[in-house]
Amino acid sequence: MRYSIYVFWLLMLSVVALHAQQRPQYTQYIFNNYLVNPAISGIENYTDIKVGYRQQWTGIKDAPKTSFVSAHWKLGDEYLWKNALSLPENTDDPMSRNYMQNYTASPAHHGMGVIAVLDEAGPISRLDASLTYAYHLQMTDQLNFSVGVAAGISRIGLDVNALEFQTGPDQVIQNAYLSQIKPDLGLGVWLYGASFFAGASVQQVLPQKLKFTSEPIYNTGKDVPHYFFTLGYRLFLDEEITALPSVMVRKVSPTPLSIDANLKIAFKDRVWVGGSYRRNDSFSALAGINVSKLLNLTYSYDFITSDLSRVSNGTHEIVLGIQLNNVYEVMSKAKMW
Template structure:
């Protein structure tokens, strides 16, 4: 009976996470919006590489653990060699300054390409998404750009039955099924941006897929659902050196209630930043980051759980390391992903 109750709890937990969080969630999405929207591909004037690790609800056995690697870069000689947003060889004005925004001009039309690899493990279930991305950026006005993007690839989901103990070794919910599956994956997005604000909308999991491991009709009703994201952010100059950067993220995932994140961070020139976040009915977070050089930057966040899991969770840790390759203008912080 104890084994049955344990199995029931594991499956309820996995079903809850799979239903409401079929894709990983991120506190530091403001540091890498590329994870949520393919239209961000190639937005910066260098090759942007990021590696991230997130341990959610630490202390809870089987809680989600996410790791990822992303890379994207712009294409087009006009953008790379002489567009209006390019910095001189010395580095020029930092993107958080008033002077930079006053002199800002929209980027030349250009393409962007990239790739994302995201692995998310929750209990015995592991999902890995491998996607190639493409975006096209064009100027709406002399100070505003619009980008449209698409992400396409595959999703691999597997069930490690060795981590599950059942009362019946031939439990029909997991036996004689396909415990290692490949599915197609497709996402689209749009992104409008200037020197002082951005708005974006995207849809992930455009192709609904079956999400079960049994051939028994009593256990094969689960499916993936499209996930909708709407985000935006702006710059508010506090002083010549300090900038406030508020942002939001709204997530719509049927049939769960609409949820949202609210973030705000303070940036000191192009050296370091810190801030906080709130996720509805889930957590409060603190964030901090430092731009070590024109080659590397680091961000860290810690979430304090406010949901019913706070009695067993020690919070959530997330760290992101960014590399700025082919950074010919030696910028030390993103020009557009502020």
């Protein structure tokens, strides 16, 4: 009986998780908003690749860990000149004040990309894989608006071998579903110019029921939509130093509204440092370096402010960026907010 109660609470906790934050959270999303908004597909003139790993709540056994890879690019062979996707003819730094003053919006174009995210927490794992598409419309000489869609699949798995019992497996576990595959759909919009961006997106648009066992009492899990709203603006402190404040609001019912405030300070577009604060959760330190015109590396550490700080040492996240077909040799992308 005691073991059945244990399994019952395990499955109930899984159901609670499946009704709340189901997608992984990131600290460095502000430098790769493509993870949450498909409308960014093809915003640069080259193929933008990101590979990242996040170890959340170190010190807690079976705490969430996330691995991801993403890549997106514009469609077509023609390189767009002197606009948001490339360097100007005089090879100004894309983050320089002069470039911003002479900014020209990119002509209308298409973009696409791919995303794969593996999120693991205890015995439960989730693999999301999507293809993305975006259309970028030139609204004015200095303003673009894009609309994007992400379509793919989600695989949710349960590793029963990770569950330990004193006297063998429970009957409920023996009847458990080890994996389930569901269709997935996301939508997004993105408004951007020389020094600002604003976006809105939603993940898990399609309603899906989730269950780990044939027992009807436990089959109340379901996918819920994840809503994201973000806004940012670039300020020049002098000719070589920029400040980039931004904010993201995240809503996943029935959990409380999540609000992030971020600040990045960039020096000569070569190195940068920053900070982030997530209400009632954590504050973070971030740093990055543009190693070359091909590679950039970023790292962040989250200091937990919730009750989890009693048992956890914090959260690590590291991301490697690769810029392929970078024919204009941009040190860092113009839209690396």
